[in-house]
Amino acid sequence: MSAPAVMPPIKRYTGVMDWLTTVDHKKIGLMYFWFVLIMGLVGGALAGMIRIQLATPGAVWDAVQAAQLAGEQLPFNLYSEDRHFFNQIVTMHASVMIFFVIIPGLIAFANYIVPLMIGARDMAFPKMNAFGFWLLIPSAILMMTSFWVQGGAAATGWTAYPPLSLKGAGINPGQDMWIMGVHLAGLSSILAAINFIVTITNMRAPGMGWMKMPLFVWATFFTSIIQLLATPVLAAAVTMVLMDRNFGTTFCDAMKGGDPVLYQHIFWTYSHPAVYIMVLPAFGAISHIIAAFSHKKTFGYLGMVVAIGSITALGFVVWAHHMFTVGMPTGLQAYFMYATLLIGVPTGIKVFSWIATMWGGTLRFTAPMLCGIGFVSLFTIGGFGGLILAMVPTDQSLHDTYFVVGHFHMVLVGGSVLALFGMTYYWWPKMTGRMLSETTSKWVFWLMFWGTMITFMTMHLTGAAGMARRVPVYYADFKILNHITTFGYALTALSSLILFVQLLLSYRRPKITEDDPWKINDVQQSFEWATSSPPPVYNFATVPPIPVADQH
């Protein structure tokens, strides 16, 4: 193909303007990545504030109140306002971690890696891609500044259940700001999802049929379908609350003929599929990492694809297992219980396939591989907790206890976050052209692994013993368990800080020259190792050759 006859010279920006105007999926991916790292520290700090309060049964407030009664001035009076502040921290920790860390974190890698994997030069809609990233910034600003408005930030938990989220006594614009922040983050999600689906459908290199697509691409594709179909439902749910709060409608206000339980149904119609938005890309990436460092092709490719697809489909029809205690008919409860347990089947297929991939392989225990194995172990443990919670009778006794908190943190931190660490270690050489120190990386992994294990396994026990979630004070019986949990938190925090500093300092390390620093391209099905590290702005000068692993 020859260039057209008349081609005006393209204006190129440099320096800061280059980043502000970029439409390059790789630069946008890196911007997503650094945004996520910074928001991760913010979310982690919020978690730290929770853990400081919960470290001891009565903790900080009692000390503060005693001091205030005695007329002393405290240098650190963060909690002196009232216990309402604790609810704000809990809500914002969840919102930041979900909307600004895990979901965009996985999008960051999908943005960088998916076009490379399928041999495309960019996403289908590069400007839309940039817009999707920029939208996260007003969203984050809205949510974070809400701490300083009257009544503080949203304090209803990230689920914003009415009537708690409706306008009670006094104004709390923080809830409205939270809702608008969710709208903007949701729009960003939808735009990214459309972009990924179009890119993956139309822009694969010649010769890469659907069933030759790398698993990470499949995972991104299905994740995008969930985002596309579920996110508008969340927008509708929170808009109902917004209208009830400000325009006098009565969608959710039971006092005026509304139906608060129906809000929960609509909310979880989004938010249960959203759970899979937060883990499916991790599934895909872990398949690559485990195959690469076992030096084998992924075991059971077809099974893996079908499993991701069926998790996507089932994810849409199980939402009410979050609501077993709202008073649903028994028949419905039974349906949601069995449908939820059914998800264990495709998830089991994936876990067995990962183990079978390692079986008989030439294992190399690099940092990304450790994160991969850690992911499989912790996600499986977290998943078992999910099976326990899926049963109606056990759920009814464990609902709203720390068992639930332990369960979803085990799958999100032990699953998604550990996978994000693994993806960082695996693709950082490709993204920046710099290797990371294996020793430091392994320290980060082991701290994170044991930190997660200690923090969240203990939470399961605390919950089974009967401690309610979202409470700032508790009976002294839970004291030891909470000490241990806070200690575990310190390990995960240390691990994250080391990772942050390690990535910052990595820009001073020497550049690598290989396209394939891990020496794995012969077992990979994807194109990203067939271009330089980091790739040129156009990714590939010519059509990349079909990957070696596909040629037989």
Added chain:
Amino acid sequence: MTDHAPASTSAPAHGGHDDPMSHVPPGSLWPLLVMLPLCAIPFGVLSFTGTLKGSPLGPLTDPHVGLVMILGGTAFLLFALMGWCHQVIKEKAISHDLKAQQKDLQLYILLFLCAETTTFGAIFGYFYHRTIQDPAFGPPHGMHFGGPFAAYATFLLLSSSITCEIAHHALDHGKRSLSKMFFVITLLLGGAFLGMTGFEWGELFQKGFTPLALGENGSSAFAATFYTGTGFHALHVTIGLIMLFMVLMRLETGHFQGTRNFSVVAASWYWHFVDVVWVLLFITVYVVA
């Protein structure tokens, strides 16, 4: 906001004798510029409604600043959106991967409509769930709407879908003046529909059936659903009319020669979608209720 394809980002060129840099689209400041008012407007609304009084957010505590932010933000948003569209149209004029782009854009608008469908789905879901569960969920006593009036409105909107299709078809066959005429008819029919919705709302408001709380039972939630459903649909009709109007203006300036007519396809698909949603909404709020 529908067609954002840049010049050539599709699969790499075969052969590899041309300069790969020529396929790299130029940077664009517009995405960032569209983001800025989206940050300013929410804060403007909060400030204008006086909810930020007493917070340490400096000038934002003054409602006048809020008003400036809303008005200025909206003006800037329109400016930035137009700048974005302008750059896209300019880039498309020199693009050499037109066919691939059209394919991308068609899938884009289809997926966008899927997302829209689920949004409406949430409203319908709310309506039917309440109708089945709660016998009190229905129009408040004396709230009369629909009837032949709504049927006429439906007839107008359905025929506008047909005229839109005729206009699109005429353009495909190069009959530009016929196409323009039918786009004008479509716009008029759509505008008439919007007017009728507004008229019906006005009548109900006059009788005191405002969207605000209407008593303490299911009928007030019904009113909320009724106004949200029809209002959200009217918003979509407005967006569709703006799209059709832009198509008409671009036809007037001589765009859409040959096969470069994605905006026409997008606008007409969107218009048909709005139509289908109306039929469902009509059945839901006028027939079922």
